[in-house]
Amino acid sequence: MPVPVPRQRVNAVAETAAVGSTDLTLLVIEDDPAGTFTVPELVDASGGRVRIRTARNLTEAERLLTDDVHCVLVDLALPAGRAGDDDRLAPLHHVLRLAPRHAVLALTARGDTELAAAAVRAGAQDHLCREELDGPLLSRAIRYAVERKRADSVQVKLAESRLRAQENARLERGLLPTPLLQGSDLRFAARYRPGRSRALLGGDFYDTVRTPDGTVHAMIGDVCGHGPDEAALGVELRIAWRALTLAGLCGDELLSTLQQVLEHERENEEIFATLCTVDIAPDGRRAGLCLAGHPSPLIARHGRAAQLLPYEDGGPALGLLPRARWPRRQVELGGSWSLMMYTDGLIEGRSAGPGSPRLGQDGMVEMVNRLLAQGLGGEDLLEAAVAQVRELNGGELTDDVAVLLLARERTSRDRDRTAPDRTPSRR
Known part of the structure; x- marks a missing residue:
């Protein structure tokens, strides 16, 4: 018409x-x-x-x-x-x-x-x-x-933005879990800071749980990349790790299973993840350490300077080699200690502003020792460490940073164990 x-x-x-x-x-x-x-x-x-x-x-x-x-x-x-x-x-x-x-x-x-x-x-x-x-x-x-x-x-x-924000928040809650440490005398602290180009999401993840036998298991990892896909994969690996740990898996068996999860869930074969796992014995004096292409934790023992745990026997990152193995190394912790696990965002920043060398693990150890000498510990130590790394870098860090701290105070049983025997000798 x-x-x-x-x-x-x-x-x-x-x-x-x-x-x-x-x-x-x-x-x-x-x-x-x-x-x-x-x-x-x-x-x-x-x-x-x-x-x-x-x-x-x-x-x-x-x-x-x-x-x-x-x-x-x-x-x-x-x-x-x-x-x-x-x-x-x-x-x-x-x-x-x-x-x-x-x-x-x-x-x-x-x-x-x-x-x-x-x-x-x-x-x-x-x-x-x-x-x-x-x-x-x-x-x-x-x-x-x-x-x-x-x-x-x-x-x-606006509606799409709200949905993305809600999804980001759900992913962030998956990245930043609540530790399951009921019944343990270990103190827990953590800090997570995404890189400057991301508001909430990153590929770093961590978790801590206590199994019924009294063993405390801690893990920190990093999926290569920084977007929501990598963040989602990090959440999947963290949940899988918690489920496998509570089911009794540990060491090489656990990491091999996690590698299968990664291989099935990743977008392409170039995606990999680094991982560090620690299982602390119920008495808190020793632990098993497994490294999958990840930086070794830092330990500060009572009255001694902080140092890196042994890292010579680590295995490759998850997703790189189909039949890789990850040996579990036994380490002595002592009676009173602080164990700091971290992702490489903490050590890859600059040591003195743009153009300067990377901070690296040695620079991080020196920095942490200075903070310990100031009497810092727990959440204050982590907060100061992340702030100082950013300051040394000369601005915002380009990579995500996750730091996890477990600490054990010296107990009366430990003091009795190390005290000299004052029982009168019989003649």
Whole structure:
């Protein structure tokens, strides 16, 4: 059905101008072979122009729908909509699929209010009556439709942003778990700081649990990369580690199983993860250490300077070698100690600002010893260590940093064990 040539009227100009005077382009889809829209553009009193482009069918409309089109006016009386009542919105549905980012107006006949309402429910920004169409009304409707579409798009983006934030928070909770240490006399502290280009997510992860036999198991790891995929993989590995540990696996058997999890869940074969696991005996005086391409923990014993635990017998990172092995090394902790596990973000920063050498493990050991000499421990020690690494780097660190600290105070039983025997000798 032909669409009448818009007649320029001066009423309602104020409403049109209120929407804005920016030039817009309208694509009209109607099947009048004579081309009823013969005027190339509409001009309102505010100076805003609406350029008109016409298409006689949906196929031609697809060719004319370029990025400079702001709004589409589709006649619901197109042939595609005449097959029956169930198909009357077919032209509109086609246009909505074709132009999901454009404002869309539906053109209906006078009195067809039910179809007009259905068009708006289907996704059109508004509807126009063919018999009442004129220039100012059309200009106003176009501008309102464009603004309404922009507002809708902003709301969609805000909703997507909220969903991403919620997902990030869920991933962060997976990365930063609550330790299961009930019944243990060990003190726990941790710090996690994502790199500067990420708000919440990173590939670092850690966990600590106590098994029924009294053994405390701790783990820290790093998936190569920094995006949400790597963060999600880190969460999967952490959960798998906790489940396998509570099931009784330890050492090489546990790491071999974790490697299978990584190989099945990673995006490509180039993804790998480093890992450090420690299992501390119930008496707290000794531990088993396994390294999978990860930096060795730092231990500070009572009355002695901090030093790295042995790292010569470590195995490769998970995901690099299909039949790798990770030997478990027994280490003596002593009666009173602090054990610090960390990811490489703590040691790969600069030692004296941009261009200077990396801090490295030796530089980290020196830094931690200075902080220990100041009497720092627990959360204060970790907070100061991360802050000082950032200061030495000369600004934000580019990699994620995770640090985990377990500490044991000297107990009365330990003091009795090391005290000299003052029992009188029998003669």
